[in-house]
Amino acid sequence: MFYIAAAIAVSSSILAVTRKNASHALLYLVLTLLALATIFFLLGAPFAAALEIVIYAGAIVVLFLFVVMMLNLGRASVARESQWLRPGMWVLPAIMSGVLFGVFGLSFLGTENAAQIEGVMVPPKQVGESLFTTYLLGVELAGVLLLGALVGAYHLGRRYLDERREE
């Protein structure tokens, strides 16, 4: 089960970053997220799995889709993408990624005693308790961050709307 989900996640994420059409890429991203949610569930984190689907796939990716549609990217952009994505550009990033993969892989080779994950469920109640006691400060900081993002996004978007109104 885990390995199937992992294979789907890897392949769909590769497809997501290489698609030329933004909408297609986003749909692959959703697929990746769903696969990841499955893995979360298997690892005993049902609450995280639910959040992954509701917030990531549900809210964030939809936001992406809104923007993509608002900007109205058509065939021209697909053509431009294929112009930008020349094979020559792949080489250096691929080498670097490969090296990094090698580094990580080598670091795993040394460890013999493989720890097993049994997939014991950590219930949401426990998560909530921990969140609002041990990590209370972190929660508040996250709140401030979201407020800042809200103000920032509003500021950026408002100028856009203002300019549009003038036209």
Added chain:
Amino acid sequence: MTSLWLIPALPLAGFLILVLTEGRLPRSVVAWIGAGSVGIAAVITGYVAWQFLAHDNATIVSSEWLWFSVGSMEISFRLWIDELSLVMTGVITGVGFLIHWYATGYMSEEEGYSRFFAYMNLFVFAMLMLVMGDSLLLLFLGWEGVGLCSYLLIGFFHKVPEFGYAARKAFVVTRVGDTFFLIALFLIFWQVGTLDVQEGLAFARANWDESTTVNTIICLLLLGGAVGKSAQIPLQTWLPDAMAGPTPVSALIHAATMVTAGVYLIARMQGMFELSELAMLCVTLVGLATLFIASFTALVQSDIKRVLAFSTMSQIGYMFFALGLGAWSAGFFHLVTHAFFKALLFLASGSVILAMHHEQDMFKMGGLRKILPVPYYAMLIGSAALAALPLTAGFFSKDAILLGAWDEPNYGGLFWTGAIVAAVLTSLYTVRMIALTFWGEPRGKTYEISADSLWNPNRVRTVMPFLILGVLSIFGGWIGFEFTKQLFNETEAPHGLLYVIQHLDFVPVLTFLIPLLGIVLGILFFRLSEDDQFRKGITDNSLSGILSKYWHSGWGFDWVYDRFIVWPFVTIARTRTNKNDIVDLIFKTLKFFASLFHHILSMLQTGHIRWYAFTMFGGILIVLVLVMWV
């Protein structure tokens, strides 16, 4: 004593209120705050004085606050009232209040009414800190504070460039003295280990004697500071120019209080000065030289305020002279009486100047006696005290100084003669000033004074300061001297008039008659000058022409300083070669490398986000490799 802190705090509060409201208050409120804060401080001073006398002259000390601490050194902050500072505090708040009162009318038609009173209140605060502080550091704080206020108030009419120049000049010249003072403070701290006045003096009394070189150096440096602040030779050139400020400022700062700070400083450090004969001699000589030069200069000035400025210089010269001779009480007493009559003279001249619409040339005045009766009589009283006519306040103090000079063992006769000649000169220029301003026929335009203008010198509101100062100028001498004598433990000092009556020695009699001689001479000259023949005889005389020109310029001190200090400095600063010397080269090299590195670094900032991501990625890779295998 709990209410002691209120005395400096009130003017400070007045200053803060006036500054923070930024001149938005109506003028009447500003006047009440400005003059009222000083007035209440004066009342409290009176109460403190009463307490002081009631408790048998026991020193009053406020509670102690910690000002700041550096390492193990703690600088505390404490107000200290003994006889000396009490008298000074009384003069500052009392005379200060009267001058503020007068200024509420005097400044009523000027811009920046609120600003003016803010500065004045700040000045009073700083002066009180100078006088009441128990340590030399607090004294220095006040010392610099009054310097700042002096600068601000001289340049009060900031739209006239010359006034700004005068303010800068005053600031820079006194700064020379301040530097001496500061070095003296360092020396004292180094040698004594504290800046507390009483502890320092006790230390000096216990450990030093006449042969201690350090003590002499400290005293000479302190004298340098006093000379700068009190406009004595050779740092006197700023005072005449300081007359650019409004007349109440001249009265308060440049006659009654700030310029006497030097005298106060020397009197405060009496214990140290007494140990050094050389320093005392220097004080005497500085005083005598200033006395002479200023008196001669005052004789030929045409600007009424400059006459008074030079007169102030010469009177402070008298004070220094007395201090140097060891006649401490006489010198200090002269400070007090001088504050009374010189403030009176300045206020009177201020009224005259306003009545002439800011004309200060005495040769364009004349005949003002009928138009301005109150300033006329005020000026008469003030001049009588200045010339030391018998029974006025100035007589007692100056008389005491002259007798002190006679008692000096070594050069007594010489000093006495010098002081006597200067006294004659004082009477002469005083008479000249009054004659030119008030007597004779009008030589220039006078203006109608509307009866309801606030500064109208005939209104009760304006007359009161004149009246009080006039009374003090006449009778101040009777009450004060016995009190001041106790300050310095001098019970033997001769008391002028009684001494004359008791002994009928030729010296006191002569001292007694000298000012009269000067006045008679003055009136004689004035009568003669109305005769054309005589006047021509004088003005056509080439010698008198040269002398008068020389004296008029203040004995050429300004010229000398301009030539030998200001001019070379400015010239060197302005030459082009100065811009490429070795010192500049160092900084240019620095700048070159800085901009070189800047260019190299800015080449990295391409603005390509993917380039940034790429380098970041590579960087992380390198770090990881290093962490794992190195």
Added chain:
Amino acid sequence: MDAVLNIPLEHVLFLSIILFLIGAFGILIRRNVIFVLLSLEIMMNAAALAFIAAGARWGEPDGQVMFMFILALAAAEVAVGLGLVVQLSRRFQTLDIDRAEELNG
């Protein structure tokens, strides 16, 4: 829920690394801003996966707490990032991040 499976921790972390590298690779090869942001999301998910895996290994809730912080971070980042995308396309009429090089020194 009982233990239903036994997966070695290394395998999960391995998956996390692969996803992370795919995301990084995507950032490096794409010039379109939207794809860059998308790749960023994949990288963040990879990190989240690592956290969850570590939390599951010890049976502690901390991993999920960290996941939630990452979620909040992602939401904030997407909001601002997409706002910037909109501005970029308005100002430069393109989504090419290499054209937005006015930030150079």
